[in-house]
Amino acid sequence: MRIRVGHLYPEYLNIYADRGNIAVLARRAALRGHELEVTGISVDEEVRPGEQDLLYIGGGQDREQALIAPDLVSKGPGIAAAVADGAAVLAVCGGYQLLGRGYLGRHGDSMPGVGLFPHETVAGERRMIGDVLLECELEPGERRTIAGFENHAGRTRLDPGAVPLGLVVAGFGNDGDSGYEGVRVGRALGTYLHGPLLPRNPWLADWLLSQALAHATGGEPPELEPLPDRLEAEAHRVSAQRARDRGGRF
Ligand code: GLN
Numbered sequence: 171m172r173i174r175v176g177h178l179y180p181e182y183l184n185i186y187a188d189r190g191n192i193a194v195l196a197r198r199a200a201l202r203g204h205e206l207e208v209t210g211i212s213v214d215e216e217v218r219p220g221e222q223d224l225l226y227i228g229g230g231q232d233r234e235q236a237l238i239a240p241d242l243v244s245k246g247p248g249i250a251a252a253v254a255d256g257a258a259v260l261a262v263c264g265g266y267q268l269l270g271r272g273y274l275g276r277h278g279d280s281m282p283g284v285g286l287f288p289h290e291t292v293a294g295e296r297r298m299i300g301d302v303l304l305e306c307e308l309e310p311g312e313r314r315t316i317a318g319f320e321n322h323a324g325r326t327r328l329d330p331g332a333v334p335l336g337l338v339v340a341g342f343g344n345d346g347d348s349g350y351e352g353v354r355v356g357r358a359l360g361t362y363l364h365g366p367l368l369p370r371n372p373w374l375a376d377w378l379l380s381q382a383l384a385h386a387t388g389g390e391p392p393e394l395e396p397l398p399d400r401l402e403a404e405a406h407r408v409s410a411q412r413a414r415d416r417g418g419r420f
Pocket of ligand 1: 185228229230231232234235262263264267277293323324325
């Protein structure tokens with residue numbers, strides 16, 4: 171199968187090598203005989219529902235976020251329609267913030283958001299930096315961990331009843347005190363975790379690929395053939411241990 175990925179603002183939002191996530195998706199798709207076709211979607215280009223199986227947006231500094239925020243808002247209806255049509259989304263840090271209702275940046279810039287995710291973000295004084303470990307359950311009964319790295323000034327508050335991506339075992343997460351990290355709306359995931367995220371959490375890469383394949387085929391998310399993942403498991407273990415060594419949540 172061909173899996174079509176729309177990469178939003180690759181030249182603006184790529185802090186901590188967030189585009190490494192795309193490399194992981196491409197390789198893991200290829201090892202199962204699928205081809206990832208990646209299209210950059212930048213300023214003045216439209217998101218059209220049905221054209222992408224997965225949308226990806228990375229993180230950035232407040233400056234880059236402020237540059238693209240108004241354009242991203244104009245893509246909002248296209249993004250919402252794509253998600254309603256069953257496309258998967260992975261949004262990291264700055265991109266995660268701007269897919270919510272908005273972000274009030276460190277220097278007082280008020281950036282409008284797309285409103286896909288039920289949250290708002292306001293920057294605080296102290297940056298929240300370090301290794302993070304989460305526990306999550308994207309499929310009922312399948313508990314998994316996600317390990318990563320966060321560096322953000324924004325505190326993201328989820329609306330009551332919103333579903334976080336995971337619960338913080340170690341690290342700050344969305345706001346440093348709710349114990350929540352990220353958000354999930356159907357097949358759309360948002361998270362603060364960089365690093366990039368997917369090389370050390372291969373199960374999450376496969377979950378996204380399988381959701382994207384479901385969109386591509388119009389069927390159910392397929393079971394993907396397992397891969398050896400020895401190095402990936404080791405990367406996950408080291409990263410999770412570093413987070414645990416921070417000692418406690420805050
Ligand atoms: N500029 C945002 C913040 O500081 C996002 C940072 C990021 O993408 N790492 O909260």
